[in-house]
Amino acid sequence: MYDMLAGLSLIEASSFMASPSAGLYCAQLGAEVIRVDQIGGGPDYHRWPVTDDNASLYWENLNRAKKSVALDLSHPQGREVLQALVRATGQFITNFPAEGFLSHEVLAEGRPDLVTVRVMGWADGRPALDYTVNNSVGFPMLTGPGPEPVNHVLPAWDLLAGAYAAFALLGLIQRRSVTGLGGEARVPLSDVAIGTVANIGGIAEVTCSGENRPRLGNAVYGLFGRDFVTSDGVRTMIVVVTPRQWKNLVAALSLTEAVAAIESARSVSFAKDDGLRFAHRDALFPLFERAIAARSHADLSAAFDAGGVVHSEYRTMLDAANDPALVRDNPVFGAMQDGAGNPSGASYPAAGAFVTVPQLDRAPPRPAPRNGQHSEEVLTGRLGMSSGEFARLVDAGLVGLG
Amino acid sequence: MYDMLAGLSLIEASSFMASPSAGLYCAQLGAEVIRVDQIGGGPDYHRWPVTDDNASLYWENLNRAKKSVALDLSHPQGREVLQALVRATGQFITNFPAEGFLSHEVLAEGRPDLVTVRVMGWADGRPALDYTVNNSVGFPMLTGPGPEPVNHVLPAWDLLAGAYAAFALLGLIQRRSVTGLGGEARVPLSDVAIGTVANIGGIAEVTCSGENRPRLGNAVYGLFGRDFVTSDGVRTMIVVVTPRQWKNLVAALSLTEAVAAIESARSVSFAKDDGLRFAHRDALFPLFERAIAARSHADLSAAFDAGGVVHSEYRTMLDAANDPALVRDNPVFGAMQDGAGNPSGASYPAAGAFVTVPQLDRAPPRPAPRNGQHSEEVLTGRLGMSSGEFARLVDAGLVGLG
Numbered sequence: 001m002y003d004m005l006a007g008l009s010l011i012e013a014s015s016f017m018a019s020p021s022a023g024l025y026c027a028q029l030g031a032e033v034i035r036v037d038q039i040g041g042g043p044d045y046h047r048w049p050v051t052d053d054n055a056s057l058y059w060e061n062l063n064r065a066k067k068s069v070a071l072d073l074s075h076p077q078g079r080e081v082l083q084a085l086v087r088a089t090g091q092f093i094t095n096f097p098a099e100g101f102l103s104h105e106v107l108a109e110g111r112p113d114l115v116t117v118r119v120m121g122w123a124d125g126r127p128a129l130d131y132t133v134n135n136s137v138g139f140p141m142l143t144g145p146g147p148e149p150v151n152h153v154l155p156a157w158d159l160l161a162g163a164y165a166a167f168a169l170l171g172l173i174q175r176r177s178v179t180g181l182g183g184e185a186r187v188p189l190s191d192v193a194i195g196t197v198a199n200i201g202g203i204a205e206v207t208c209s210g211e212n213r214p215r216l217g218n219a220v221y222g223l224f225g226r227d228f229v230t231s232d233g234v235r236t237m238i239v240v241v242t243p244r245q246w247k248n249l250v251a252a253l254s255l256t257e258a259v260a261a262i263e264s265a266r267s268v269s270f271a272k273d274d275g276l277r278f279a280h281r282d283a284l285f286p287l288f289e290r291a292i293a294a295r296s297h298a299d300l301s302a303a304f305d306a307g308g309v310v311h312s313e314y315r316t317m318l319d320a321a322n323d324p325a326l327v328r329d330n331p332v333f334g335a336m337q338d339g340a341g342n343p344s345g346a347s348y349p350a351a352g353a354f355v356t357v358p359q360l361d362r363a364p365p366r367p368a369p370r371n372g373q374h375s376e377e378v379l380t381g382r383l384g385m386s387s388g389e390f391a392r393l394v395d396a397g398l399v400g401l402g
Numbered sequence: 403m404y405d406m407l408a409g410l411s412l413i414e415a416s417s418f419m420a421s422p423s424a425g426l427y428c429a430q431l432g433a434e435v436i437r438v439d440q441i442g443g444g445p446d447y448h449r450w451p452v453t454d455d456n457a458s459l460y461w462e463n464l465n466r467a468k469k470s471v472a473l474d475l476s477h478p479q480g481r482e483v484l485q486a487l488v489r490a491t492g493q494f495i496t497n498f499p500a501e502g503f504l505s506h507e508v509l510a511e512g513r514p515d516l517v518t519v520r521v522m523g524w525a526d527g528r529p530a531l532d533y534t535v536n537n538s539v540g541f542p543m544l545t546g547p548g549p550e551p552v553n554h555v556l557p558a559w560d561l562l563a564g565a566y567a568a569f570a571l572l573g574l575i576q577r578r579s580v581t582g583l584g585g586e587a588r589v590p591l592s593d594v595a596i597g598t599v600a601n602i603g604g605i606a607e608v609t610c611s612g613e614n615r616p617r618l619g620n621a622v623y624g625l626f627g628r629d630f631v632t633s634d635g636v637r638t639m640i641v642v643v644t645p646r647q648w649k650n651l652v653a654a655l656s657l658t659e660a661v662a663a664i665e666s667a668r669s670v671s672f673a674k675d676d677g678l679r680f681a682h683r684d685a686l687f688p689l690f691e692r693a694i695a696a697r698s699h700a701d702l703s704a705a706f707d708a709g710g711v712v713h714s715e716y717r718t719m720l721d722a723a724n725d726p727a728l729v730r731d732n733p734v735f736g737a738m739q740d741g742a743g744n745p746s747g748a749s750y751p752a753a754g755a756f757v758t759v760p761q762l763d764r765a766p767p768r769p770a771p772r773n774g775q776h777s778e779e780v781l782t783g784r785l786g787m788s789s790g791e792f793a794r795l796v797d798a799g800l801v802g803l804g
Contacts, residue, residue, distance in 0.1 A: 003577075004573045004574060004576070004577045005573055005576060005577070006577075006580075007580065008576075016643065017602065021601065024601060025566065025569060029570075029573050043643060043644050043645075044643075046675070046676070046677060047624060047625075047676060047677075048603075048623060048624025048625075048676070048677050048680065049603045049604075049606065049607035049611075049615075049623075049624065050624075050677060054677070056603070057603035057606035057607055057610070058602055058603035058624075059603075060603075060606075061600060061601050061602065061603050061605075061606060062601055062602065062603075104760075121712070122727075123734075123758060126707075127647075127710055127712045128712060128714070129641050129643065129712050131622060131627060131639050131641050131714075132639050132641060132712050132713060132714035133714070134556075135638075135639050135714040135715065135716045135717060136714050136717060136722060136725075137717075137719065137722045137728070138717055138718045138719030138720075138721065138722045139554075139555055139556050139719075140620075140716055141716060141717070141718045141719070142555045142719070143545070143546075143552065143553075143554055143555045143556075144545075144546045144552045145550075145552075148547075148637075149620070149629070149637065149716040150545065150546045150547075150552055150619075150620065151545075151619075151620045151622075151629070151639070152541070152545055152554035152555075152556060152558070153544045153545045153554075153618075153623075154536075154541050154545075154554060154558055154598075155602070156554070156556055156558035156561070156562070159558070159562050159598060160558070160561050160562055160565055161756075163562055163565035163566040164427065164565040164568075164569075164756055164757070166566075166569045167427060167565055167566075167568045167569040167572060168431075168757045170569060170572035170573060170576060171406045171407055171431050171572060172406060172759075173576070174406070174407060174410075174572060174575070174576070175405075175406045175407070175408075177579070178408075178409065181761070182761075183759050183761040183762065184759060184760060184761065185757045185758075185759055186757065186758045186759070186760070187756060187757050188756075188758070190728065191732070191734050191756045191757075191758070194722060194728045194729065194732070194734070194753070195753040195754075195755075195756045196556075196561060196756075197722065197723075198463060198735070198752065198753035199423065199426060199463050199464055199753060200419065200460055200463065200464065200557070201450075201451045201458070201459035201460035201461075201462075201463050201464075202451075202719050202723075203463075203719075203723050203729065203750055203751055203752075203753070204451065204459035204462075204463060204746075204748060204750040204752075205451035205459055205719075206719050206720040206723045207723055207749075207750035207751065208453065208459070208748050208750060209451075210720070211720065212718045212719055212720050213451075213719070216555075217552075217553075218542075218551070218552065218553045220533060220553075221450060221451075221555075222449060222450025222451065222452075222460075223449075223450075225533060227551070227553070235550075235551065236537075237533050237534050237537050237553070239531050239533050239534060241418065241445060241446075241531065242445050243445075245529075273448070274448070274450070275448060275449075275450050275452060275456070278450065305528075308529055310523070310529045310530060310531050310534050311534060312530070312533075312534035312535070312538050313537065314537045314542055314543060314551040315537060315538060315539075315540055315543070316540045316543045317539065317540035317541075317543070317544070317599060317604050317605075317607075317608050317614055317615070318540075318608040318612070318613065318614050319540065320538060320539045320540045320596060320599065321599075321604075321605050321608045321609055323538075325524075326538065326539070326592065326596045327596065327605065330525070330593070330596070332525075332593050332596070332597055333600070344606075346606060346610050347609075348605055348606040348609035348610060349600070349605055349609065350600065350605075350606075351596070351597040351600035351601060351605070352597075353597075354563075354566055354589060354590075354593045354594045354597045354598075355566070355570045355587045355588065355589050355593075356525060356587075356588045356590070356593070357574075357585050357586060357587055357588070358506075358586060358588070359583070359584075359585040359586065360585065
């Protein structure tokens with residue numbers, strides 16, 4: 001665990017993926033992230049994948065290196081404790097509704113410099129999820145060979161919203177350090193999705209053309225990029241984004257003359273123009289299909305690597321988990337043998353921060369907490385609660401212990 | 403444009419998507435982001451979608467609200483100017499190689515507190531792209547109905563890496579404000595991808611089970627979620643993540659008794675268990691298919707909305723662009739009529755920051771710069787270059803003007 005954010009404490013009241021991932025990224029960089037959960041866990045506490053004992057491998061990986069306080073949030077007194085914790089730290093990440101007992105206005109009473117980051121569905125408060133905003137902005141109608149829509153399996157909008165929420169949190173903290181002012185950053189999944197469509201040119205494209213982009217299967221729009229199959233049946237993705245990669249790909253496949261013939265026949269030059277390579281794919285793709293189908297994957301891999309051509313065979317997740325470069329020998333991962341404190345008791349490689357900072361030590365990944373594991377430490381330490389008062393709340397069923 | 407990051411200046415030398423999007427997010431929150439590009443533009447300067455005049459709608463949306471300095475980066479003197487700019491500001495975002503004239507070590511000479519954020523392909527410096535890391539970690543083998551792999555069209559890894567890079571930048575800046583120390587944050591696409599597989603439980607899942615998750619088409623793993631078709635032929639995604647949503651969905655479809663019969667026959671209760679709803683989908687899905695196929699989309703929409711059931715019909719990107727709630731009436735977007743300064747001259751709705759901060763004014767989105775538009779302002783202002791020296795560099799072809 002890096003110490004980049006050492007000294008920063010924040011309360012996280014959240015579930016599902018976006019909001020917990022924002023907290024995870026902060027915890028992995030050394031912030032103290034205190035999850036406050038319903039006693040027994042929130043709505044995602046048993047989300048699949050689970051072990052045979054119904055312990056969530058999803059939850060325990062999205063909540064590594066955090067602390068856990070368990071409260072009865074259906075009870076007014078439990079809610080007041082959560083509010084007091086938010087006010088005591090001054091930083092809050094949540095996906096609870098914008099109105100109600102966790103509204104920024106309510107929480108900022110008595111803590112005017114509070115920074116809140118709130119992941120939402122729609123900006124107006126209506127519920128939405130990754131899978132529904134994705135439909136709303138059109139990607140499933142562009143994905144796969146068609147004609148049916150294809151959902152992507154990666155929860156990309158949740159993940160993007162989570163990373164952006166972590167960024168917005170630090171942005172508001174930076175502003176506060178200059179101005180002294182708090183504030184609330186609202187990150188609706190719907191705005192992340194439609195804003196991204198705009199950022200990558202999609203709104204401009206369909207507005208200017210009045211029509212949708214053609215559906216391309218595994219080919220990449222506007223570039224030379226597609227999946228091909230080698231003589232030994234390996235399906236591999238090849239993508240070209242620089243003049244050098246194009247030149248080396250054509251040379252590696254001994255297609256220099258054949259490509260020149262197309263250029264001559266069509267009065268174009270592919271050397272420096274991604275768009276032309278895409279526009280003339282009707283002529284180029286069959287040529288490359290044949291050349292790649294005539295060679296083995298090992299043979300082509302070596303030639304492509306030597307020329308800096310970007311390629312990757314399709315693999316399964318199990319293949320990926322067993323890949324030494326990606327996992328076993330990757331400093332991002334820690335061993336986590338013998339469960340190493342995982343609430344599930346399961347043993348498997350655990351990830352630390354994506355980022356590598358050569359100037360800093362990367363300590364091993366830490367486990368997720370058990371529900372309520374840090375209730376006593378946090379309530380007595382942060383809120384100055386007496387041990388008698390703490391015991392009373394536990395006895396009353398308002399506080400849970402790990 | 404929000405002013406959250408006012409006072410922060412950074413140099414961006416970058417192309418493609420991840421690194422420019424990190425700069426975009428900073429610029430949209432008020433940072434001064436100065437792109438330094440090859441004269442005439444880098445490798446992504448004409449990336450599709452493009453206008454009839456080959457102006458990139460992609461580039462001009464990923465680079466809004468930034469400044470542009472154009473240099474001949476193939477010439478030692480052009481490279482020195484870029485190095486001087488990085489040292490003058492102290493913050494740098496790039497996807498240039500970790501070694502060479504833009505290595506952190508080289509740049510930190512004379513600016514020991516420099517903060518660098520570098521998006522990479524593989525962590526060891528080998529090239530990789532969104533489309534190839536995606537294959538490497540297994541998502542295309544889980545996407546679509548099978549058996550062929552399906553690439554997702556959304557460049558999700560680039561986008562996630564970009565948002566995370568912006569977060570890491572602010573993290574290093576926060577650390578520097580406490581310790582005075584600079585450093586380099588390296589964000590390899592490969593680590594973002596495999597780290598995410600781990601974060602959402604995928605590495606644990608395949609390691610513990612020894613096998614890959616089944617391929618589910620448009621159904622969601624571990625939840626009740628799938629696409630269904632209404633009586634009037636509308637395909638819509640429905641996802642349930644809370645007990646209340648389940649109860650209301652079942653009631654809206656008048657399936658209370660039929661679901662109770664399955665629960666009774668199988669000795670389970672679906673009321674509070676996402677996993678059971680998924681495990682028994684063989685019984686549940688046909689029931690819901692028939693109930694939904696018997697009702698119109700308008701009828702079901704109203705019932706679902708009343709019950710807080712999360713659903714969304716599949717739409718195209720053109721549908722999304724024409725949706726008033728998503729674009730025209732959405733404060734994230736600005737009108738950008740009459741081109742409004744877009745380098746392409748095209749008119750279309752332009753996005754500002756995803757985040758909404760109720761406490762701050764959201765000024766209209768700003769256009770991307772023309773290549774070299776701010777060369778004079780930045781070189782004379784930031785580097786204190788005399789007008790004579792500036793003119794000499796322009797005459798020598800080392801600096802480009804917008």
